[in-house]
Amino acid sequence: MGILSVISKLYHAYIFELYIILIILVCGYLITILVIYIVWHQVGKRYRRLKKNVKLLDGVIKDVEEVSEAGRKLDEQPNQLRDSQLKAGVTVQIADSERDWVDATKAMVRMAQDCHDSYQKLSERRKTLGLTLSAIMDWNKIRRLKAEFDSCLWEMYQIWEKRIQICKSIEQSRSIVRSLQNRPIEEHQSHPYKRAPPTVSIERNLKVLFANNPELVSDSDKQKEIEYLIKFPVQLLHSFLRDLEGLKLESQTEKAWVEEAEEIFDELQHEIDRVQKMAKVMRWLPFLGNWMTRRWVKNSFGQINKQLWTLIFKKYMIDFSFIKRVPSKSVGPSPKKKTQATTDDKEILDLLDEFHKQLNLEQSKVSSRLKQLLDDFKQVHRLLKDAKAVEGLNNSRMAWKDQIKIIVKDAISSLSSSQPQRSNTSTQKEIDPWPKSSTEIERFEQAMEFLGMSMEVCRTKLSEETNSVVGLEDNIHEVVSLLTTNDTTENCSTLSIVGMMGIGKTTLAKMVFNHAAIQKHFEFRYWVSLTDIVDNKHEILKRVGENVLANHGERTEKGYSFKEVNDFLKGRKYLVVLDKISSKETWDTLKEAFRDKICESRILLTTRDKSVASHVDLTSIMYPLKLRTQEESWDLFNQMVRFQAEPSKPDHGLSPELKKLAEKVVGRCGGLPSSILNHGYLLSGKEVTSKDLSRVLEHVTPNQTPWSENLETNAKDFPPHLSQCLSYFGQFPRDTKISSRRLVVLWVAEGLVKQSGEKQEPLKSVAEKYLSELIIRNLVQEVERQLNGRVKTCSFPSVLRELWLRENPSSGFDQHVLYYSIEKDSSFGGNINSSTPNILQSYRNPLSLLCFDTREGDKPGVAFGHYLKKGIASGHLLYLKVLDLEHVFRPHLPKSIGKLIQLTYLGLRWTYLETIPSSIGNLVNLETLDVKHTYIRTLPSSIWKLKKLQNLYMSEISRSKIEHQPERKCKGNQRNKKFLQNLQILRGAFVDKESPLKDAFNMMKNLQILDLSFQLEWSQQKALAESLVELKRLQKLTLKSFDEMGQPQDLHVTQLSGLVDLYYLSLYGKLKNPSIVININGLPQSLTDLTLSASRLSNDPMPELEKLHNLKSLCLYSASYTGKHMVCSSGGFPQLKILKLWMLQELKEWKMKEQAMPSLKQVEIRSCKKLKVPNTTELRHLKTLRELKLKDMPVDFTKTIENNKDRIWGHIAVFPVIIIDQ
Helix, strand or coil: CHHHHHHHHHHHHHHHHHHHHHHHHHHHHHHHHHHHHHHHHHHHHHHHHHHHHHHHHHHHHHHHHHHHHHHHHHHHCCCCCCCCCCCCCCCCCCCHHHHHHHHHHHHHHHHHHHHHHHHHHHHHHHHHHCHHHHHHHCHHHHHHHHHHHHHHHHHHHHHHHHCCCHHHHHHHHHHHHHHHCCCHHHHCCCCECCCCHHHHHHHHHHHHHHHHCHHHHCCHHHHHHHHHHHHHHHHHHHHHHHHHCCCECCCHHHHHHHHHHHHHHHHHHHHHHHHHHHHHHHCCCHHHHHHHHHHHHHHHHHHHHHHHHHHHHHHHHHCCCEEEEECHHHCCCCCCCCCCCCHHHHHHHHHHHHHHHHHHHCHHHCCHHHHHHHHHHHHHHHHHHCHHHHCCCHHHHHHHHHHHHHHHHHHHHHHHHCCCCCCCCCCCCCCCCCCCHHHHHHHHHHHHHHHHHHHHHCCEEEEECCCCCCCCHHHHHHHHHHHHCCCCCCCCCEEEEECCCCCCHHHHHHHHHCCHHHHHHCCEEEEEECCCCCCCHHHHHHHHHHHHCHHHCCCCCCCCCHHHHHHHHCCCCEEEEEECCCCHHHHHHHHHHHCCCCCCCEEEEEECCHHHHHHCCCCCEEEECCCCCHHHHHHHHHCCCEECCCCCCCCCCCCHHHHHHHHHHHHHCCCCHHHHHHHHHHCCCCEECHHHHHHHHHHCCCCCHHHHHHHHHHHCCCCHHHHHHHHHHHHCCCCCCEEHHHHHHHHHHCCCCCCCCCCCCCHHHHHHHHHHHHHHCCCCEEEEECCCCCEEEEECCHHHHHHHHHHCCCCCCCCEEEEECCCCCCCCCCCEECCCCCHHHHCCCCCEEEECCCCCCCHHHHHHHHHHHHHHHHCCCCCCCEEECCCCCCCCCCHHHHHCCCCCEEECCCCCCCCCCHHHHHCCCCCEEECCCCCCCEECHHHHHCCCCCEEECCCCCCCEECCCCHHHCHHHHHHHHHHHHCCEEEEEEEECCCCCCCCHHHCCCCCEEEEEEECCHHHHHHHHHHHCCCCCCCEEEEEEECCCCCECEECCCCCCCCCCCCEEEEECEECCHHHHCCCCCCCCCCCEEEEECCCECCCCHHHHCCCCCCCEEEECCCCECCCEEEECCCCCCCCCEEEEECCCCCCEEEECCCCCCCCCEEEEECCCCCCCCCHHHHCCCCCCCEEEEECCCHHHHHHHHHHHHHHHCCCCCCCEEEEEC
16 A cells, blocks of 8 residues: 555656646747737737838839839930930939938838738748647747848838938929920829728718717817817818829829828728727726727827828928929919918917917916917918918818817917916915916927928929920810710711821820810720731731720630621710821721711821821811911920020020020921920920020931921822912021911912802902911911911921922022022022122012011111112013012112012011102002001002002001092092002001091992091091991901090991901990990901900990800900999800900909800900909809910909919819919
8 A cells, every 4th residue: 555655646746747847838838829929919010010101112212213214215215306415314313312312212112022021921821820830830930020120110210210302303303204205194194183982081980970979078178189189180181182182193102192191091980980889889888888988099099190190290201292283384473472361360360369468467477388389379370371381272271270270279268267266365376377288288289280290291282284285275175075065966976186297196185085074975985006007907906906895804815806896886985096097098997896886986086197087987077286386386395495594684584595596496396396395305404505505506407207208198189279389488588487468468469379169259368278278287387376366477397398499499489589688598599689799680580579688777778779770770670570578677669660560569568668659659560568567657649540459558657648649630530449449458547537538438349358547526437437337348347546646536336237247346446326336236246356445335245245156356455344343144255265354444343154155265354453353163164264364463363363273273174374474
């Protein structure tokens, strides 16, 4: 028994020890698992922290790489214009410190990515092996990963602390790159920001949470604590995201920051849901449950608060901006700041004064923190008043104002309620006036700090849009309107954008394709690029299939068929863009895919060949793109190039010399966008000097390929009469800006214009159509455009001119003499100057003589007079038909000029002559006499003998008159009558009571254009008005009535509705009976342009004028309307494009109903001092507005427009240009 007892004891002791060991092992194991779990949990926290913080830095690095890559591609582009002396580099070179920061950040991001991958692998192992086994096996890996996370986080914090402002360099580089890309819209398509659902509803959900669970905020103090902890920061960030909505986020940095903000809101929404669930459960424990829920709310919302602080702080550290691209003219000098305070400003100032008074009551007892709090309030208020901080941020501005008022009110309330009660004893102790000062002051300080930082960093920055869309704004609107017109007759089922290489067809199509109205109108949109495809049916089919079927998952290994595409599209309302169709055969192949399209579907194609567009189908519309005008070309060039400012006048823009050279460079481009972009590229990246521009003019030749290809394309169907007219441009010096009026008249005088068809249209109208056709064919540049859209001046692009004259050296103009005293143009086959010997022998019997001697002083006039006199005397000039001396200073006209009896055109405009010889009456074949802008006050009486005279331009500034015809030479007044009957254009004439013209207008039956100034008595005016209504062919009529001092006087006008061809009317003078004229029966429906000056209308003219359905331009100038109110009704002015309101001193209110002026593009308001800004809602009705010009308007007016432009026009795709000139 003893042995057994001993054995039993030993056994039990052994078992006990085993139990102890087992317990120790289990405890050790559990502790190990717990430690590993804690470490793994810490690793997870580090992982989430690193993932959230590295995203923004990664976005910055991606932006650096993206801009660098775009700049590299630009440098690699083959460009025959490249000149190493000109090109200084595209992108902005970042500083060494910034480069070091970028390298360090890249290394840190790579390290973070490695940590991320390791964490993901370990997480997968934990799922596969189980928690226990993976914990034991991966312990060392977990420890190493934790150390790596710590190292990575430390590196990241070091990067954040440096606060390198590299984003400014990135943005500057991005702007330069955008300006240099031919089609930045294609390469940088970004979609407008749209808030995620949790972001949209987060504020509302917070309100609902506390409304449904009032126990969470048991008293006012708890309520304030929650407001300051979460409600205020969320409100600020939420308002800023609302302001960002619709903004295109271009950079990865912008996107990363917004994504992080939305993740915080998403996390907050989860916390709200958890709190709601917890509150429901804890209601069963009334006291403990409420306490635990409040504790949870405070902790969880506190974490969200820290994340919001971190988000704002990171934006402050990186210092990037949200960029809003606007047209270049919209970013200009802002008007002067408003001096008077707004209602909100006054309320805030009153609150600050009250808080200051409360502090002064107990100043000796008030802590320095309270005094500092007042300074904080004032600092934030100054930020609020800063225009740059609030521009374009309507929602944020309202939130800022609301919060500063609430915080100041709370501070006043707390200070007032905590004032100590004074005792009656004389030995009153010093008592802290704010028992809860520490907690509340800290709350207010943190709120003001967050508010101030938000106001500094939460803003958008306006930046000039720099791309080749300049000049296409109207085209975009027109093409969108054509495509979205609800027309079930299949008109415009196919629309072709036609134009030469590099003119902007693809850019226009891309803007239309992404237009908001197009996206809304067409459920399905497809873009098919056919670049470099030449009638390869297989390749065409592949391209169409990839862009139509593949987008909807209709992929097939066998390839695609046109039948599949057609069946897929059948019944769908779609827009298909076919970019760069090169031939008729390509279209014939493509149309099989769209055979069964419904009426509402549209096809938009781009092509260089007009014959391809004509071949499409009978219902298609051809939309020709024109070369850019001079202004549009300058805007496109100017946005790419930075000019060196004058040292003496740094704020006065370009020097005259620099601007002249720059305009010459732009002029050489001929209005072709690709050529302008190429020249701008050469001069980008530095401040351009006169030397740089001169080098471009001397050494750089624009690319000839687009122009030569355009000539080849036009040669297919180029009629002889247009060929002759185009060759005539060669008579003018290179890069000359030619008046369309002058060109048309010269074409007619040279016999280049022929009437055709049964309708004998006036030769002038036929010539204008010739010019329009040349412009549409991209052979002539429309340099300047009149307000009514007509061509004012034009030019023959220099490269095209050189190519054309090389192929057509004479073109039938061998008998034309071009007289020069300027440097000879090498492109001319025959030109002369005053120093050329035997010039009369060299050009015998010329038919035309065009003089281009524009020197100042008397020498040009004397020299040419000598040449003319000698040529007439020798008989060498007797066959002249055209003599054009425009811009020659006072040429000496010999008396023998009357011998040029073959002359049909005599141009003396801008010659400043004072008299002309009476022998001019012998020019019996003269059809055009132009003495406009001269000092000729009286034309000789011999002019009455000019029976064939059709166009007479007199000098308005000199009040030109015509002498009476001698009675003895006026047999039965026949010559007088003949002269008057043939007259078609009479401009600049002045009539007074002695003038023989005043009673002769009833004889001018063929008059089409009349520009007349007069100083007549009322009875004489009445007779004149009655005779004018009989001129049934009148198209343009200008009447000016003034007194001896040039001031407007009474103007008598009768009803003009019988003049059915009248499209232009300008009246200057006080209308005695305005109701007779300004009504639907007083004016013809054919009217497109109306100008009123000094009319002194007392009743609003808009209700009557808006019924003129063809009116396109309306100008109401000084004192034309003296009333206070103006109303444009719904449906009125359906075609009005231009509206000008100048110096209407009494006008106070302008109201616009919805659907009023639906086509309005340009508005100019000048010196209307009492006018109030129209209602924002009403201004939003002007959806087609492209330009708003405000000149000499009150600061309040311009400031209101500036501050509200986003609210007014932010919903339309093409933002109007706003020009403010004080």
